[in-house]
Amino acid sequence: MGEIGIAIRTEGLTKVYRIGIRGTHVGIGDLTVEVPEGEIYGLVGPNGAGKTTTLKLLLGLLFPTSGSGEVLGLPLGSPDYKARIGYVPDGPYFYDHLNAPELLRFYGALFGLTGKVLEQRIAELLELVGMADRAHFRVHEYSKGMRQRVAVAQALLNDPDLIFLDEPTAGLDPMGAIQMRNIVLDLRQRGKTVFLCSHLLKDMEPMCDRVAIVSRGALKLTGPIDEVLQAGAGYRVRATGVSPETRRKIEAVVTGIVEPDADGVAVLKAADQKRALEVANTAAGDGAQVLEVGPDRRTLEEVFIDVVEGQAGD
Amino acid sequence: MDKKRGAGVAARSLAIMLLLVAIGLVALAVLNLQGLRLLFGSLALLLVGIAAAILLQPNFRAIYRVASATFFEARRRRFMNVILIFAVILVGLSSFFATLSPSAELNMLLDIGLGSIRLCGMLIAVFLGARLIADEVDKKTVDVILAKPVRRAEFVIGKFLGAWITVTCFLLVMGVAFFIVYQIKAPQLVAKMQAVGMALSLEETSANVLKATLLILFEMMVLTSIAITVSTFASWIFSAVFAFTTYFAGQLSSYFHHIATFNDKSVAIINPSIKMFSWVIYRLLPHFEFFDIREKLLTHDPVYWEMIGMTAGHGVLYSLVLVALACVFFSYREF
Numbered sequence: 237m238g239e240i241g242i243a244i245r246t247e248g249l250t251k252v253y254r255i256g257i258r259g260t261h262v263g264i265g266d267l268t269v270e271v272p273e274g275e276i277y278g279l280v281g282p283n284g285a286g287k288t289t290t291l292k293l294l295l296g297l298l299f300p301t302s303g304s305g306e307v308l309g310l311p312l313g314s315p316d317y318k319a320r321i322g323y324v325p326d327g328p329y330f331y332d333h334l335n336a337p338e339l340l341r342f343y344g345a346l347f348g349l350t351g352k353v354l355e356q357r358i359a360e361l362l363e364l365v366g367m368a369d370r371a372h373f374r375v376h377e378y379s380k381g382m383r384q385r386v387a388v389a390q391a392l393l394n395d396p397d398l399i400f401l402d403e404p405t406a407g408l409d410p411m412g413a414i415q416m417r418n419i420v421l422d423l424r425q426r427g428k429t430v431f432l433c434s435h436l437l438k439d440m441e442p443m444c445d446r447v448a449i450v451s452r453g454a455l456k457l458t459g460p461i462d463e464v465l466q467a468g469a470g471y472r473v474r475a476t477g478v479s480p481e482t483r484r485k486i487e488a489v490v491t492g493i494v495e496p497d498a499d500g501v502a503v504l505k506a507a508d509q510k511r512a513l514e515v516a517n518t519a520a521g522d523g524a525q526v527l528e529v530g531p532d533r534r535t536l537e538e539v540f541i542d543v544v545e546g547q548a549g550d
Numbered sequence: 551m552d553k554k555r556g557a558g559v560a561a562r563s564l565a566i567m568l569l570l571v572a573i574g575l576v577a578l579a580v581l582n583l584q585g586l587r588l589l590f591g592s593l594a595l596l597l598v599g600i601a602a603a604i605l606l607q608p609n610f611r612a613i614y615r616v617a618s619a620t621f622f623e624a625r626r627r628r629f630m631n632v633i634l635i636f637a638v639i640l641v642g643l644s645s646f647f648a649t650l651s652p653s654a655e656l657n658m659l660l661d662i663g664l665g666s667i668r669l670c671g672m673l674i675a676v677f678l679g680a681r682l683i684a685d686e687v688d689k690k691t692v693d694v695i696l697a698k699p700v701r702r703a704e705f706v707i708g709k710f711l712g713a714w715i716t717v718t719c720f721l722l723v724m725g726v727a728f729f730i731v732y733q734i735k736a737p738q739l740v741a742k743m744q745a746v747g748m749a750l751s752l753e754e755t756s757a758n759v760l761k762a763t764l765l766i767l768f769e770m771m772v773l774t775s776i777a778i779t780v781s782t783f784a785s786w787i788f789s790a791v792f793a794f795t796t797y798f799a800g801q802l803s804s805y806f807h808h809i810a811t812f813n814d815k816s817v818a819i820i821n822p823s824i825k826m827f828s829w830v831i832y833r834l835l836p837h838f839e840f841f842d843i844r845e846k847l848l849t850h851d852p853v854y855w856e857m858i859g860m861t862a863g864h865g866v867l868y869s870l871v872l873v874a875l876a877c878v879f880f881s882y883r884e885f
Contacts, residue, residue: 295697297885315699323697329690331619333626345615346698390694400697 241309243398243429244271244294248303251289262453263289266303269448269458273397276420276430278444278461280437280536282544286453287433288326291402294431295323308398317398319347322391326402326433328383332376336367336386339375340393347394354393361389366415380407388419398429405439417443441465441536449543456543464539469532471512473504475524482522486515505532565604572597588859595866612700613708620712624678625719634720637670641728645735652742656750657848659735660759663728664844668766670724675717675770676793679777682709683880684786693885703877710778710873717770725763732759750850758853762843765858768865769841773797775872776836782879799831800838807832836868 251263264286271277279287292298294305296313310317330339337358344354362368365385378386384407391399404420405413420443423430434440440447441461448458457464470491477500483493486504489511494503504519506512516526572594579590624630644662683706686692695705740752776796780789799806810829812820840861846853 292693292885295693297693297696299882299884315701318697319699321697323694325690325693327690328694330694331623331691333623342615342619343694343698346612346695346700348609348611348699387694 241273242270242306243273243275244269244277244305244307244431246270246294246303246305249290249293249300249305250302251286251293251298252301262286263298264293264450265453267450267455268303269455271429271431271446273429274424274427275445276424276432276443278432278434278440278447279450280434280440280447280540281450282435284452285435285450287435287450288402289453290450291400291431291433295321295400319394320397322394322396322399324384324387324391324399324401324404326406327380328387330375330383330386330390333374335374336362336371336389339386340390343390344393349393357393358389361392364392364419365389366412381409381412384408384416385412388416396428398431399423400431400433402433403436404432404434405436406434413439437536437540447536449540451544457539461536462533465533465536466531467539468542469534470505470507471509472528472530472532473506473512473516473519473526474501474528475504475516475519475526476500476502477524478502478504478519479522479524482519482524485518485522489515489518501527561604565601568597568601568604572601588856588863591863592859595863595870606703608704608707609700612698612704613711616695616700616705616708617712617715620682620709621715621719624682624712624716627678629677630674630716630720633670633673634723637666637724638727640666640670641724641731644728645731652739652746653748653750656736656739656743656755659732659739660755660847661844663731664759664762664766664847667721667724667728667763668769668842671717671721671766671770672773672797674720675713675773676777676790676797678713678716679774680781680786680789680793682713683778683781684789687883687885690885696885702881702883706778706782706877706880707873710775710869710876713774713778714771717774718767721763721767721770728763729759732756755847755850758843758847761853761855761858762847765841765843765861768862769838771869772836772838772841772865772872775869775876779872779876779879782876782883796835797838800835801842803832803835803837803839806835837864841865 246267246269249267250265252265253261253263255261267286267290279290281287289298293300293312294307296318300312305312307314308317308320331342334342340358340361341354344350344357349357359368362371365388367382367385367389370382373382375383375386384404388401388404391401401420404416408416417439420430420432424445432440432444444461446458446460447464449456449464459467476496478496489506490504491507492505494505496502504512504515506515512529516529520526575590575594575597579587579594641663644659644666683692686695686709692705696702736755737752740750740755743750773793777789777793780792784792806828809820810825810832812818812825843853845851
């Protein structure tokens with residue numbers, strides 16, 4: 237089995253903006269991350285957390301104040317890796333007077349694509365992003381969602397190994413958002429690396445293999461999504477027929493109880509495996525049917541709130 | 551890998567050789583050997599360009615694409631068309647100034663016609679040059695382009711070429727409009743002048759009109775490069791104001807030279823710091839007044855091709871230096 241490469245690596249990457257004569261603002265500070273090839277990596281954080289700054293540093297649009305980084309094994313800003321990446325900006329802007337094929341022809345030519353290869357690629361991509369029937373519209377006639385679709389098309393022109401997406405589902409209708417998710421998942425299926433920036437956590441959670449949470453210009457948490465969601469979540473016992481008597485008995489052991497759902501399944505949460513087994517035994521002894529005992533999993537939103545609120549108290 | 555490295559070394563050697571030859575040619579141009587200063591200067595410039603292309607290996611396709619996109623985008627700008635229509639009207643009006651004598655009427659035709667082209671060319675060059683890169687940055691279209699395998703210098707060169715091609719096309723339209731008016735009106739006026747015994751060659755005047763238009767083209771090249779260069783680090787308004795100021799100051803280059811070299815203490819004593827300032831201004835600013843040969847046309851003085859070549863060469867060299875500076879400034883810019 238071949239070794240998995242690293243698509244993006246940063247080492248203490250820092251960007252400090254100057255504000256006025258003496259003021260400074262840390263856009264992102266001391267960012268050290270590794271993005272393995274073939275994964276979907278989500279960078280999440282509230283507005284102004286440093287997501288776009290990080291993205292722009294990786295694209296060479298901003299220069300780091302300190303630290304270093306590599307994209308596809310090449311130093312930040314090198315035009316050589318830019319031939320192998322795609323970029324979907326947040327709220328994409330294009331030349332207003334062009335229509336979608338003209339725009340894609342322009343960007344395709346910047347990658348050195350020409351002739352039939354380019355035309356075929358444009359037709360495929362317009363079909364993929366659902367713009368084939370509206371290809372003749374000029375950019376200034378596009379809705380935000382249509383611009384976003386064209387932005388995705390232009391980012392895929394060169395069949396990139398690594399694609400950067402900044403708020404990819406912003407402005408898309410529900411169908412567009414689903415399409416976008418399918419495109420991203422398909423990219424991973426084809427062995428591509430995807431670097432996603434977003435604050436739409438519900439969109440990110442089902443897609444990402446790995447996440448990093450940034451807030452106020454600092455990296456707060458990073459790791460594989462399963463580890464991040466399970467960390468500190470404790471254990472849970474799913475059971476039916478949990479009586480009030482049982483509840484009273486386990487009151488001191490559980491950390492929380494999720495009331496029974498439509499199927500009558502209640503979730504009893506415990507801090508660790510030992511306590512979870514104790515809860516399960518007590519419930520089973522009282523006649524409840526224990527369906528599952530296992531590690532609990534929080535949502536990305538819950539983890540995010542914990543991280544950001546924890547920092548608010550700092 | 552070794553093969554690639556070998557090719558790189560060979561390319562660098564060739565470029566260095568070309569640069570050495572170019573230095574030799576510059577020396578010959580300075581010495582004005584056989585009176586071929588213009589030829590030596592042009593060849594030196596060409597060799598420097600080829601050497602730079604070998605060393606930097608620019609992506610010509612990217613430059614071409616940026617330039618063509620700039621051209622097609624620029625010609626859609628409303629203010630450009632307004633200026634163009636204004637210029638064509640002015641040029642047309644230049645034939646309606648009936649004066650006392652045919653000679654004065656011809657001078658009026660030349661003065662107003664060429665002056666209109668120059669004025670409108672200046673407005674187009676300044677506003678277009680100042681806004682092109684600034685608009686790309688403001689509208690964030692530059693982000694997507696620079697995330698592609700396009701070097702910042704290639705982007706700037708593409709923008710400059712696109713702007714200059716646009717300005718050239720607009721000047722061409724104004725020039726054609728003027729030439730039509732001139733071809734209708736001038737033969738009548740020259741015939742009237744010849745009837746009263748005034749000797750004037752229509753062919754020579756026509757050739758001079760062409761030379762004057764050509765110089766306006768190179769003058770606008772310099773102006774465009776000034777506006778673009780400043781816009782790589784400042785707002786478009788500042789760039790436009792700076793370009794206008796430089797343009798008008800450049801019309802006074804002889805005056806600055808006069809102040810800098812003035813030594814007649816019996817007439818006046820000039821503060822040395824003012825003399826130094828004038829010298830610096832004279833050396834730094836492009837000599838825009840040399841591009842305006844209307845005076846020679848009005849006084850029917852000969853206009854030599856060598857002078858046209860030297861002035862155009864001055865313009866090209868000045869623009870190249872400015873565009874190189876623009877590339878450097880832009881390479882440090884953040885988005």
